[in-house]
Amino acid sequence: MAAVSVNDAHRIAVPQLDMPPRLLLGPGPSNAHPRVLQALSSPQVGHLDPSFIALMTEVQELLRYAWQTDNSLTIPVSGTGSAAMEATLANSVEPGDVVVVGVNGYFGERLCDMAARYGADVRRIEKPWGEVFDLDEIGEALDAHRPAILALVHAETSTGARQPIEGVGELCREMDTLLLVDTVTSLGGVPLFIDAWGVDMAYSGTQKCLSCPPGLGPLTFGPRAVEKLARRAEKVPNWYLDLTAVSRYWGSERTYHHTAPINMNYGLREALRLVAEEGLEKRWERHRRNAQALWDGLEAIGLRCHVPFEHRLPSLTTVQVPEGVDAKRVAQTLLRDFNIEIAGGLGQLAGRVWRVGLMGYNSRPENVSRLLDALERAIMAA
Ligand SMILES: Cc1ncc(COP(=O)(O)O)c(C=O)c1O
Structure with a gap:
């Protein structure tokens, strides 16, 4: 066999990293808080180290505070906000489920796309970008479509509009519909009450109002959503984001599923600690x-x-x-x-x-x- 020699074509000399101070x-x-940046460089431990396991519990508890929820299934998904969005849909949607999506911006469109990929029968309700849905419009859509899930974007980053969520949870309960809310640009910056508003599933990202770099996607599932997950006829069609497995690592069993992004969780802990400190x-x-x-x-x-x-x-x-x-x-x-x-x-x-x-x-x-x-x-x- 001919000896293979190292190809140096891509071995370029690059200077020490020097990023502009944007x-x-x-x-x-958004810019990460200096305390978050400092926390990110704390000494690494293993993902099953007792000190990391204690930190995981703290992150979960602080996330519950930020979201105003008692949901036990409240975790940071490995990946950005879109990973948490995908985890929410992959775990809650079963093929043929009717999913009503409020589309009044770019992220409503993304919800439609993702839900359809998991076999949802997507029914769109639409508004011009910058407008929001009122309770009557939402009630009419629930009546007309009787969906398994209603998905709304609380803070539409593409338009700057805040979708009111108060009252929607009650309407959803009357129809036995789960309420899913995108809180990527609201968590930690805009009033948000997951339990009091009857939100069954929500997800977020770390890089907006939490001021942590991008890399984790907080997610919370309430009891009705957990029940739907437990009743699934088929396995969750996404191995990495399957909450039945991921939650064993974040739950009491602490069984290995994938290696948690250790340092990102240090950063998120500090970001959430700042939220709790400020109130x-x-x-x-x-x-x-x-x-x-x-x-x-x-x-x-x-x-x-x-x-x-x-x-x-x-x-x-x-x-x-x-x-x-x-x-x-x-x-x-x-x-x-x-x-x-x-x-x-x-x-x-x-x-x-x-x-x-x-x-x-x-x-x-x-x-x-x-x-x-x-x-x-x-x-x-x-
Ligand atoms: C409302 C909303 N949803 C979802 C996402 C997706 O998050 P990420 O870009 O972190 O994957 C974003 C990101 O900007 C967003 O603003």
Whole structure:
């Protein structure tokens, strides 16, 4: 056999890592809190080490606080928010289940796509991007479709609209429907009461209002959702995200399923510790106050928000791009000249809005003033 020699073609010399100090005021990720970054570099232990097992219990308990739930199946899924989204659907949807999805933005579309891949009979209810569904519309959809699951996006990151969830849980119970809510851009920044609102399943991400880097997807399943999972006729059609197996590692058995991302869990623990230290009411109020300052400041420089005041998210604001202004160019100037990241619109809102996030650690008055000043200059220069 001919000897194989090492090919050095890809052996490039790269300098030591030196990333730019961006202020991340887009739709996510937000900047991680310095204490979270510090926690991430704590000494590694094994995923079955008693110290890690104790940490897992703490993360679960702190997640229950952040979500205001007593659900025992409350865990961080390995992967980003989309992994938790997929875990929620893979475990709850059985082929042929009718799933009603509220589509008023990009992430409602993603829910439809994922649910259909797991065999759901998806029925869409739709609204223009930036609007929300009212209780009557939701009640009518439940009546018309009698779904196994109703899926709504609490905080639509593509539009900046906050979908009211209060009252939806009661409607779902009358129809024996499970209520699934995307809380990726609300957990830790926007009032959210999983148990009091009758939410049966929710998922989130770490990189938005929790101010932890992306990498874990918190998920919570209430008793009715756990019951549906236990009644499944077939195995969950996704090995990695099968909660019947994953929850044995996160439950009392602690049986190996896959290697938990150890250091990411250190980071999430610290992020959740910060939430508990501040207290939810104070944290929600801080997000509201800084968002209000942003909205007032935008108005003062002649800019308008896309979403009507009563449905605006404090964590994500969509700002209308003035006539004749090149949205992309302004965002590029902000990044290049001011080290500030914001994003443009998606789908129906592409080219029409900028998306500005004030999430977690980044929701601070000095960031609001820094952005307003830079945005005004970037628009003038465009
Ligand atoms: C509302 C919403 N749902 C789901 C996701 C998917 O999360 P990830 O990008 O972390 O996979 C996002 C990410 O921006 C989101 O904003």
